[in-house]
Amino acid sequence: MNRQELHAQYGPKLVCPLPGPKAKAAVAADSRLISPSYTRSYPLVAKSGRGIRVTDVDGNEFLDFAAGIAVNSTGHCHPEVVAAIQKQAAELLHISGTDFYNEHLTNLAERLSAVAPMPGPHRFFYGNSGAETIECALKLARYHTGRQQVISFFGAFHGRTMGALSLTGSKPQQKRRFSPLVPGVTHVRYPYTYRGCTGGAEEQEAFSLACARYIEEKLFKTVLPPEEVAAIFIEPIQGEGGYVVAPDNFMRELRAICDRHGILLVVDEVQCGAGRTGKWWAVEHSGVEPDMVCIAKGIASGMPLGICMTRAESWTGFPAHTHRPSAETLFPLRPRWPRWTSWNARASPTRPAWASSCSSGCAAG
Numbered sequence: 001m002n003r004q005e006l007h008a009q010y011g012p013k014l015v016c017p018l019p020g021p022k023a024k025a026a027v028a029a030d031s032r033l034i035s036p037s038y039t040r041s042y043p044l045v046a047k048s049g050r051g052i053r054v055t056d057v058d059g060n061e062f063l064d065f066a067a068g069i070a071v072n073s074t075g076h077c078h079p080e081v082v083a084a085i086q087k088q089a090a091e092l093l094h095i096s097g098t099d100f101y102n103e104h105l106t107n108l109a110e111r112l113s114a115v116a117p118m119p120g121p122h123r124f125f126y127g128n129s130g131a132e133t134i135e136c137a138l139k140l141a142r143y144h145t146g147r148q149q150v151i152s153f154f155g156a157f158h159g160r161t162m163g164a165l166s167l168t169g170s171k172p173q174q175k176r177r178f179s180p181l182v183p184g185v186t187h188v189r190y191p192y193t194y195r196g197c198t199g200g201a202e203e204q205e206a207f208s209l210a211c212a213r214y215i216e217e218k219l220f221k222t223v224l225p226p227e228e229v230a231a232i233f234i235e236p237i238q239g240e241g242g243y244v245v246a247p248d249n250f251m252r253e254l255r256a257i258c259d260r261h262g263i264l265l266v267v268d269e270v271q272c273g274a275g276r277t278g279k280w281w282a283v284e285h286s287g288v289e290p291d292m293v294c295i296a297k298g299i300a301s302g303m304p305l306g307i308c309m310t311r312a313e314s315w316t317g318f319p320a321h322t323h324r325p326s327a328e329t330l331f332p333l334r335p336r337w338p339r340w341t342s343w344n345a346r347a348s349p350t351r352p353a354w355a356s357s358c359s360s361g362c363a364a365g
């Protein structure tokens with residue numbers, strides 16, 4: 001197949017100039033009715049999706065290399081995910097997992113425990129979003145350690161609720177006119193070796209190590225007593241910060257600093273976790289074992305779910321009523337994870353993979 005043929009079969013298919021008439025109308029209605037704070041970059045008005053393909057309201061087809069915003073980890077409308085949602089919706093639409101018990105919560109906890117990046121036993125907190133898992137980690141870290149201060153990084157994005165926003169270090173417009181935020185957050189430099197130094201591998205290693213050492217050698221010796229620091233929050237790969245990978249030696253040094261001072265290491269895997277880097281969790285590439293992992297987005301491939309995965313010993317106290325999500329997501333679980341790679345690879349524009357792979361409608365591959 002040559003390039004033109006490949007493009008004709010698998011490329012985007014445009015039926016009108018963009019945005020089309022229906023998309024224009026939807027954008028106009030949106031600008032009248034919806035919060036102007038949303039961050040729309042271009043006028044895609046999505047109607048349906050299958051695998052990597054998204055079709056807009058005018059019938060234009062696009063390839064979604066962003067998986068939504070790193071959410072549809074198994075592709076759009078993976079048939080196993082859709083079937084699980086349909087089954088659960090018919091069985092039980094809602095029960096608050098914070099007020100009552102539900103087997104799905106423990107089933108998923110056990111399966112996540114088996115792939116956790118730190119040794120067990122583990123304990124889990126469920127919420128609806130990434131920001132909620134960050135709020136949980138922040139409150140839990142303070143409660144467990146009895147300390148008030150936390151460290152996070154310039155370039156970090158941890159969400160927009162007040163606690164998560166306080167940790168975020170990305171754009172001034174995210175914080176402008178919202179102060180006072182949660183006090184006790186110190187931002188430090190992320191080891192962005194590409195921007196931070198011009199030399200080769202050796203210089204980059206020294207630079208990233210220096211970024212970690214700054215915490216102990218400068219901050220802790222001048223303005224921030226280490227025994228008051230509850231946690232260090234880090235994205236092992238900064239997302240909004242520019243897809244920047246924290247070097248292994250930096251992550252190891254961070255772990256060592258935390259160990260020396262009784263500080264919890266919290267990794268925000270909301271965007272980089274759930275299989276996106278070839279391992280379950282991005283932090284695993286460095287071999288570092290965190291104390292808490294904040295999970296959302298791709299873990300539920302389109303359903304709203306946030307999870308704070310912790311070492312069980314991090315829950316000193318934290319009795320009933322201390323913290324709970326605003327409403328409890330009841331994510332319908334399947335006995336196995338959907339197979340995202342095979343489904344995405346085989347989803348063709350003309351014939352969805354599940355149509356041919358299995359008569360019962362599952363993408364068994």
Ligand SMILES: Cc1ncc(COP(=O)(O)O)c(C=O)c1O
Pocket residue numbers: 128129130131132134157158159160235239240268269270271272296297
């Ligand atoms: C690394 C990271 N943490 C936290 C969040 C907040 O997640 P949510 O938008 O689900 O609240 C995001 C969202 O983009 C994120 O990328």
